[in-house]
Amino acid sequence: MTSHKFATRCVHSNNDTDTLYGETVCPIYQTSSFAHDDPQDLSDIFNGRQFGFSYSRIANPSVAHLENHINHLEDGRGAVAVSTGMAAMTIIVDALTQPGDHIISSNSIFGGTYYLLKEFAENQGLHVDFVEGNHVAGYKEKINDHTKGIFLEIIGNPKLDVPNIKEITTLAKAHHIPVIVDCTASTPYLFKAKEFGVDVVWYSATKWLGGGGRSLAGIIVDCGADWLNNKSKPLKSFTEEFKQMGFIARCRKLRSNKGAVLSPFNAFLIQMGLETLPLRVAKQCENAKQVAEFFESQDSVNAVSYPGLTTNPAYAVASAQFSNGFGGLLTIRLGSKEQCFRFIKALKLCKNLANLGDLKTIVIHPHSTIYRNLSDEEKDQAGAFNDLIRISTGIEDVSDIIADFKQALDASQGDVK
Amino acid sequence: MNIKINGETENIQNESITITDLLALKDVKMPDMVSVELNGDMLERDQFSSTSVKDGDEVEFLYFMGGGDK
Numbered sequence: 001m002t003s004h005k006f007a008t009r010c011v012h013s014n015n016d017t018d019t020l021y022g023e024t025v026c027p028i029y030q031t032s033s034f035a036h037d038d039p040q041d042l043s044d045i046f047n048g049r050q051f052g053f054s055y056s057r058i059a060n061p062s063v064a065h066l067e068n069h070i071n072h073l074e075d076g077r078g079a080v081a082v083s084t085g086m087a088a089m090t091i092i093v094d095a096l097t098q099p100g101d102h103i104i105s106s107n108s109i110f111g112g113t114y115y116l117l118k119e120f121a122e123n124q125g126l127h128v129d130f131v132e133g134n135h136v137a138g139y140k141e142k143i144n145d146h147t148k149g150i151f152l153e154i155i156g157n158p159k160l161d162v163p164n165i166k167e168i169t170t171l172a173k174a175h176h177i178p179v180i181v182d183c184t185a186s187t188p189y190l191f192k193a194k195e196f197g198v199d200v201v202w203y204s205a206t207k208w209l210g211g212g213g214r215s216l217a218g219i220i221v222d223c224g225a226d227w228l229n230n231k232s233k234p235l236k237s238f239t240e241e242f243k244q245m246g247f248i249a250r251c252r253k254l255r256s257n258k259g260a261v262l263s264p265f266n267a268f269l270i271q272m273g274l275e276t277l278p279l280r281v282a283k284q285c286e287n288a289k290q291v292a293e294f295f296e297s298q299d300s301v302n303a304v305s306y307p308g309l310t311t312n313p314a315y316a317v318a319s320a321q322f323s324n325g326f327g328g329l330l331t332i333r334l335g336s337k338e339q340c341f342r343f344i345k346a347l348k349l350c351k352n353l354a355n356l357g358d359l360k361t362i363v364i365h366p367h368s369t370i371y372r373n374l375s376d377e378e379k380d381q382a383g384a385f386n387d388l389i390r391i392s393t394g395i396e397d398v399s400d401i402i403a404d405f406k407q408a409l410d411a412s413q414g415d416v417k
Numbered sequence: 418m419n420i421k422i423n424g425e426t427e428n429i430q431n432e433s434i435t436i437t438d439l440l441a442l443k444d445v446k447m448p449d450m451v452s453v454e455l456n457g458d459m460l461e462r463d464q465f466s467s468t469s470v471k472d473g474d475e476v477e478f479l480y481f482m483g484g485g486d487k
Contacts, residue, residue: 048479049423051446059450059481068449077462078449242479243459245452252481 006073006189007278013069013271026065028268032056058256062264066271067219070209073188073274074201076221078248080255081267085184085204086112087260088218092180092202093117093149094258095250096232099125102146106133106163107381108156111370113182114382117151130381133159136167147177148232154193154321155185157356158331158366158390159383160305162314165321169197176229184208185329185356189281190322199225200247208328208357211273211280215266222248278324280359280395285325287361287393287401292330294402300409302387306330328357328393337386339412340365344389346411349396349404361394361401418472429470436465436476445478452479 004012013026020027034053036042044050053059063081071079082088093116097103105117107130120126131138133152150172152163165181172179178199183191187208193201203209205217227239227246238253239246255261262270273280285308292306307318308326318326334340344352350361354369364370371384379385393401418429422443429442436455440448453460454477460468470476 044423045480048481049477051451051478051480064447064450068447071449241459242452244461245481249452249481 009073010277011275013065013274014072026062026268026271029053029056029061029264031060031264056264057259057261059252060261060264060267062271063262063267066262066267066274069271069274070188070203070205070219071221074221074223075194076201077224078222078245080220080248080251081205081262081270082218082220082255082260083262084216084260085182085202085206085218086116087255088202088204088220089113089116089182091251091254091258091260092200092220093120093126094254095234095247096148096178096230097126098234100127100146101148101232102127102129102144103149103151104129104131104139104142104147105150106152106156107131107378108133108159108161108163108383109151109153109182110157110184111366111374111382111384113151113153114374114378132381134161134163136164136171139168140171143171143175143177147175150177150179151182152179153182153185154191155307155318155327155329156383157185157329158388160307160312160314160329160331161383162307162318162321164317165193165196165198169199172199173197176226176231178225178230185327186322187277187281189278190285190324190327192323193221194223196321198223204356205270205273206357207355208281208284209273209277210270211276211357211359212269213355213358213360215263215269217262217266217270220251281328282324283395284328284357284393287395287398288328288330288391289326290398291391291393291401291405294405295330295332298406298409300334300413301332302335303333304330305332330391330393331383332389332391333385333387334389334412335387337365337368340387340389343408343412346408347404348407349400350391350394350408356392358392359394361396361404362392364390366390418470420470420472421475423476423478433469433471436460436468436470439470439476440465440478443478450481452481453477454479 045052067079121128129142169179180200181198183201184204201221203219238250242249289308295301295304307314366384
């Protein structure tokens with residue numbers, strides 16, 4: 001199966017032969033529990049000595065099917081599917097750290113991730129350093145004996161900077177520190193994390209992986225990190241028992257103990273999205289580039305940011321790291337919050353909402369929404385400027401998207417109040 | 418050959434068999450969810466295709482569906 005190309009593997013999961021009645025998609029095992037006639041069987045399942053399922057908070061066939069599928073797309077060691085991207089990030093931090101530990105994070109990250117790390121720092125005894133995400137020197141300066149992880153995003157949201165992943169993973173490996181990358185905005189279609197030395201990938205599968213804006217989900221993938229030489233104390237007993245599967249085992253245990261499970265129905269929906277991942281993302285990338293070029297041609301737009309524009313500072317690094325496109329995210333700056341709001345209010349086709357990677361083109365004003373609780377300095381560092389609109393292109397006909405943006409731009413012009 | 422799998426003695430027709438082939442022979446569902454211990458030593462996944470089982474070996478399949486503590 002792994003000899004097939006990526007698009008084929010998206011349609012044909014490695015579980016294809018595992019059917020009861022010849023069904024061609026994994027059924028939705030919408031059940032809380034699984035009965036076993038023989039109490040020894042249930043005991044063996046609980047003790048991990050027999051294949052089977054006991055309780056859906058621990059494991060569910062529909063969720064396991066999705067995990068196997070995404071793991072094979074990533075060529076990973078193992079995957080754990082959870083309720084949301086934030087649950088994924090929470091579990092990763094919990095898996096690797098305990099109070100008093102230290103982590104380094106790019107400051108160019110999704111607002112929700114930022115709030116989460118601040119929560120860990122302020123209330124759970126974790127020391128967190130935020131650094132300029134693109135510069136390996138920033139990470140190097142902050143590494144100390146207690147550092148247990150380096151966290152960053154493959155495409156900063158909404159700054160749209162693209163860090164040089166190989167530089168950062170090379171630095172981290174010299175210190176036996178895992179690098180954890182939020183690849184929500186790239187997916188394995190655009191970025192092959194394992195090839196760049198990434199240790200753990202996580203996704204808000206809600207976004208491009210699922211693609212339909214229908215369900216929340218998060219996924220953690222172990223890309224093959226060296227956990228036996230890892231310094232994290234919470235991992236120790238798991239690596240002693242499960243060797244290099246220790247991280248995945250710990251994530252699964254945390255998911256179970258904390259209840260951060262993915263519903264079987266949502267797992268089904270996300271897996272349905274995986275099947276069309278290359279088609280959707282290719283179209284979203286194509287649309288994003290054309291929309292970015294349109295905005296570049298408009299005098300009323302002060303700035304356009306899209307990694308796929310040759311004029312963009314991230315273009316060189318993005319070209320080296322991504323295949324098949326530069327993602328579906330772009331931003332524009334219109335000069336003021338008021339103009340942004342007029343623009344958004346005038347839209348007739350594109351939707352104003354908090355999501356990414358939908359089939360529909362989406363906009364949002366991050367400064368007044370997702371990043372509203374950050375300080376002005378934090379907002380600037382994250383790229384959430386007062387006059388910035390973040391756009392996630394869908395798969396509509398690009399002429400319709402551009403027509404909607406054009407009339408909205410016209411409507412946004414006027415005296416700044 | 419006779420080997421023990423999860424404590425039960427089983428007769429395998431092959432004189433020798435890799436872990437990968439043993440998982441397939443035993444029709445282990447979702448092999449990604451299985452860790453394998455051979456004679457008390459946990460194997461890494463990339464050893465499955467190069468490690469063979471022989472007569473008298475003890476193999477433990479540990480599944481990640483278990484409940485409770487670990």
